[in-house]
Amino acid sequence: MVSGPPPFVPGVFVGAAHFYRLRVYFEDTDLSGIVYHANYLRYMERARSDMLRLAGIDQRAAMEAGEGAWAVTDLAIKYLRPAKLDDDLTVVSTVEAVRGASVIIAQRILRGQDELTPEVLTGGRVTAAFLSPEGRPRRQPAGWAERFTAIMNGETNPC
Template sequence: MDDVPPPFVPGAFAGAAHHYRLRVYFEDTDLSGIVYHANYLRYMERARSDMLRLAGIDQRAAMEAGEGAWAVTDLAIKYLRPAKLDDDLHVVSHVEAVRGASVVIAQRILRSHGALSDDLLTEGRVTAAFLSPEGRPRRQPAGWADRFTAVMNGETIPC
């Protein structure tokens, strides 16, 4: 039937890398048609959230159970080239380090050219700590560090 939308397609893992695609819309740009600098952080956040969801890390359940939530504690970003209106972008994320209460994720944003090579636009590195409801660092919920380590090693994640 034509009125049934196709299923939502999230990002995907390929080995140790999580891939997330998106398109630049008018709302993402400034008056010159260049992506506003803060939107690169939003793109990276969407990709990280998708990666966690696919890895079986249920952030919402942890918050609702009163266990805590993730908070960015360190962020470095380097802008190399601008993204523009209607560009197809590709966010590639890699888990670099897993600690008891934190995780470090490196991310790159590329402009896709189909089968041709991609242009590297932005590189970033984020450290996120798991915080208690009172805002203090605490160990990640049981099993999450194992899932992050599996992602880092390119292993298949059972959900």
């Protein structure tokens, strides 16, 4: 007897790293079947959002309460190899630094099921600042910096 769809499966934390799986679809590619360069940024954004959600950081509630929102203030990305149609990818995210109003997150996009020898396709580093509704930097809401620090220290249950 079917009782509905299976539960949504988000990414997972393993030690200090967050792993987020995805598949490359036709819409992600250009005419040659290679992932369009801007889509790597989308994949990284999805993984960061999932990581925050799993850590108990409720971005939507902060916005709705008028506290503010995250904004990317610095981004570096290095394309090493192309992802292609139907590839299974994993975005691995790690917190590198936590400050009062910002966080730095390193991310890699990997291809391959073999965890011993995954192929690194893209690497990036993102600085996100917490901004007030007026667009000025402000301290992260209470507890968020501690959650980021917990993740950075490899606590598997940062909440």
